[in-house]
Amino acid sequence: MTSNTSRSADVQALIDDSPFSAYQWVVFALCFVIVLLDGFDTAAIGYIAPSLIKEWGVTRPMLGPVLxxxxxxxxxxxxxxGPLADRLGRKAVLVVSVAVFGVACLGSSFADGLTSLSVLRFLTGLGLGAAMPNAVTLMSEYCPAKRRSTLTNLMFCGFPLGAAFGGFLAAWMIPQWGWRSVLQLGGVTPLVLVVLLAVLLPESVRFLVTRRQPVERVRAVLGRVIGHAKVASVERFRLTETRPVTNERGGLALVLSRPYRLGSLMLWATYFMGLVIFYALINWMPILFKDAGLEPKTATLIAALFPLGGIGALVFGWLMDRFEPNRILAIGFALTAVSIWAIGQTSGQLAWLVVAVFVGGVLMNTAQSSLPALAAAYYPTNARATGVAWMMGIGRFGGIAGSFLVAQLSAQQMSFAGIFTVVAVPGLLAAIALLVKRASDPDRPGSGLRRLGEALAH
Structure with a gap:
């Protein structure tokens, strides 16, 4: 290293050239737990619904606002x-958002009616919605470039694991301590996590550099990640963006700027369509299977196979780090559409139904869980949190649409096969959207926009 390069260093190059350290694994573990808690909460609320009906004497439709x-x-x-994190920092938003959903979830355990529970559930969702994309963003910014998708997807495996544990824990806890105990566990755990986040979690060094924070602060954080000896002589840290940077302001203005607008819309559409499928099936499969003639217990057990498939995201992360990621995910969603359609063709064939549900779950959850990593790689640092968060935020409305979709199809007396055929269509639409995004990518080889980004790089 020459005297000139010893005084100036690129932070991403330093991370890329160093082994993945114990401190980076701490960042991974903390972000993993945040995602796990989201999965836990998503599954647990469905399991306490029967207890609410019994204790409060309400009907199933009356629980709609709560759910x-x-x-x-x-x-x-x-x-x-997302915009707040791009302005104030990833860590500050993460700590506050985890505190919000912890307090709100704990407060939900003391609710005395549907109105108060609905309000507290909204606040719980508010905190979770803010925490999830920022956990993805922070983790991706501490990953070596060649392993970013693999490690980010590995972190996102916390969601299906949390959903599975949420179901198992709720089934064990409710008979012994009642439904309120599930919400108490879901509230106390994130409050403990807040303390760990405040003490152990670093701010993103990429964010610190883009915000021109004092070199001493950047050196202190980066030293804990790659070793203080490697940064002791650095007098200036820089960040060379590989993505076009159209303005210094970043945030939503950059996400919707001309180079990124179409790609952003396609990411939103893809995440939306994926959650249409996920919530349509996770909420309605047990009922549809029961109506098709299966015993209630059997229907529930088979439906429970669907969310477990998300652990396959690790494989897709590995593929995305080695091949064109948009094509990988487009293939994943196209195969998802085929597998969802296949579920509808297995009525009366129990063995094939089990296989179709499991394969459909692996493909759908794997493709969907890989989208945050794709979005994190798509945007430059000063818009990354906004880009990931807006994709996930807009996409959440797909979950709402999916919940109502099957209800409407059932009201029209559509057949078992017909319902699954309709639910498969969003998978094809997601695949098309990803191919459109790839075609519009400003960072494709030879793009003039890529050269503009390099000229404007920090």
Whole structure:
């Protein structure tokens, strides 16, 4: 290293050239737990619904606001928190958002009616919606470039694992301590996590550099990641963006700027369509299977196979780091459409139904869980949190649409096969959207926009 390069260093190059350290694994673990808690909360609320019906004497339709309030909160939290994180920092928004959903979830355990529970569920969703995309953003900014998709997707595996554990824990806890105990666990755990985040979680060094923070602060954080000896002599840290930077302001203005507008819309559409499928099936499969003639217990067990497929995201992350990621995910969503259609063709064939549901779950959840990593790689640092958060926030409305879709199809007396054929269509639309995004990518080889980004790079 020459005297000139020893005085100036690119932060991403330093991360790329160093082994993945114990401190980076701490960042990974903290972000993993945040995603796990989101999965836990998503599954647990469905399991406490029968207890609410029994204790409060309400009907199933009356629970609609309680079950949907968190989805609206998730959307609102994501849309608001992304721009805030690009302005104030990833860590500050993460700590506050985890505190919000911890307090709100704990407060939900003391609710005495549907109205108060709905309000608290909205606040819980608000915190979760703000936390999830910022966890993805922070983790991606501490990953070596060649392993970013693999590690980000590995972190996102926390969601299906949290959903699975949420179901198992709720089934064990409710008979012993009642439904309120599930919400108490879901509230106390994030409050403990807040303390760990405040003490252990670093701010993104990429964010610090783009915000021109003092070199001493950047050196202190980066030293904990790659070793203080490697940064002791650095007098200036820089950040060379590989994505076009159209303005210094960043945030939503950059996400919707001309080079990124079409790609952003396609990401939103893809995430929206994926959640149409996920919530349509996760909410309605047990009922549809029961109506098709399966025993209620069997229907529930088979439906429970669907969310477990998200652990396959690790494989897609590995593929995305080695091949063109938009094509990989487009293939994943196209195969998802085929597998969802296949579920509808297995009525009366129990063995094939089990296979179709599991394969459909692996493909759908794997493709959907890989989208945050794709979005994080698509945007430059000063708009990354906004880009990821707005994709997830807009996409949450797909979950709301999916919940109502199957209800409307059932009301029209559509057949079992017909319902799954309709639910498969969003998978094809998601695949098309990803191919359109790839065609519009400003960072494709030879793009003049790529050269403009390099000229404007920090």
């Amino acid at each position: 949907s309030a968190a989805l609206f909160g998730l959307a609102a939290g994501a849309l608001a928190a």
